[in-house]
Amino acid sequence: MTRAVTFFIMLAFWVTLSGMFDVFHLGLGVLCCLFLAFFSSRLLFPEDxxxxxxxQVWGMMLYLPWLxxxxxxxxxxxxxxxxxxxxxxLIQPQLIRFRTRLKTPFARVTFAQSITLTPGTITVSVIDDEFTVYALTDKAAQSLPGEMERRIAHALGMD
Amino acid sequence: MIINGIIVFLLYLALVIFATGTAGILRFPDFYSRLHAAGKCDTMAAILALSSIALYHLSENPDLGGVLVALKILLILVFVFISSPTATHAISQAALIIGVEPWGREKK
Amino acid sequence: MHAVFLAAGIFIFFLMLLTLYRGIHGPLIFDRILGGNMIGTKAMILLLIIGVLHNNLSMFVDIAIAYAMLNFITTLGVTRLFFRKRSISDTAQEDDQ
Known part of the structure; x- marks a missing residue:
């Protein structure tokens, strides 16, 4: 099952990037994707x-419009x-530190990227569960971690 | 006709955001606040401009080749969406390690 | 539509010249890296606009993909250099993970 999903994802990439539909190129693509899916499907989906x-992909789809x-x-x-x-x-720059309750590395990366992209704050450093955030205004500094952390935990199925 | 209006609107909105991002990188007083202008404005403007170009290409040649090119532009869009905040984060963390102080009018 | 894209391309070119000021004059090395990064993003959009102007977008989009990846990897590589600079300094133990 894992290998089949890996195979179809790889094949979609191959078709998009090559853009040729004759037998030779498509056959070469199928062969390459079979090899990749057989030997290294664990890189994409570790331990089943x-x-x-x-x-989580479905949760992120629901999270993206808000972002x-x-x-x-x-x-x-x-x-x-x-x-x-x-x-x-108008600006009151300041560095603030706080701890997050998100556990997995994927969730922390998502949280850091979201902080960088939302108003008035950028992530400066992430060490284990301690975030250092540079905020441009007082209002932006007080809004963290707040709603975004809750939404990410909900989207990744961890609440 | 209405699709052309959407394309021009998206492209020029992207240009306005690019322009304010450039103004921000020239006007903000310290390094970390310049990162704000770079990180947010560039990501948003790149997303708008890329979707505008993809829409234009789809409306000009609505066949299989056009769809493939639009998919490639979508791939660039996803890549920019992931890589731009990561690049901003890498620069800011390097600055923090070297010890660049944030600007402030009054130190508390 | 041709004129619209031509005007947008010229405008982005002048914005790149303005960003180059931060790249040349920037007081810190990080300002220069940041300026280079922003010029890279704008250059990618400019490449796609040139592709639209030449009616040959299917070729230029591949170059734009390569340019986006190159821009990202350049920034990461240059900033990695500063991480290493710290790890050979006096606080090597606590940075080791």
Missing amino acids: TLPLRLR MKEIFIASFQVSYLTVSPKMQD
Whole structure:
């Protein structure tokens, strides 16, 4: 089962990147993908975590629209700050540290990327469960970890 | 006709965000706040511009070749979406290790 | 539509020149890396726009994929250099993991 899913993902990549549909190129692709799926499917889905992964992909699909909305707000907020002449009075830069309750590395990476993309905050350093975040304003600093951590835990099936 | 309007709107919105990102990287007072302008504005503008170009190509040649090129642009979009925050994070962590101090008007 | 994409390409080119100021003059080395990274992102979009202008997007999109990966790997590689610089300094033990 794991190998079949790996095979179809690889084949989709091959067809997209090569764009040729004659027998020779397609046969070469099928052969390569069979070899890859047989020998190294453990790289993509370690230790038979396929059902969990599929559920997480579905959770991320539900999480992405909210993230896109946040990125949209973020880019307009930064745009407003850069064009306003009183910029140096509007920002209060500060470094803050907090601990997260997310356990797996995948969830922590997702959380760090989301912090970087949402308004007013970027992740500076992640050591185990301690996040160092640089916030541009006081309001952005107080909103962490808050709602985003809850949403990620929900999306990855860990609550 | 309406699809052309959407394409032009997306492309020029991307250009405006690119312009403010560039203004941000020139105007912000310290290094970490310049990272804000780079990380957010560049990601958003690249996503908008890439989707605009993909839509234009699909509307010009709606056959199998056009769909394949649009899929490749979608691949670039996903890659930018993952790699841009990672690059920002790598630069900021290197700066923190070297010991670059954040800017502040009043130290508390 | 041709004129729209041409104007967008010229505009992005001038934005790249403005970003180059931060790349040349930036007070820190990290400002220079950041400027290079932003120029790379804009260059990728500019490549795709050139492809649209030449009616040959299927060739330029492959170059753009390669350029996006090159940009990312360059940034990671340069910043890795600073991580290593710390690990041979006095705090080598606590960084070792």
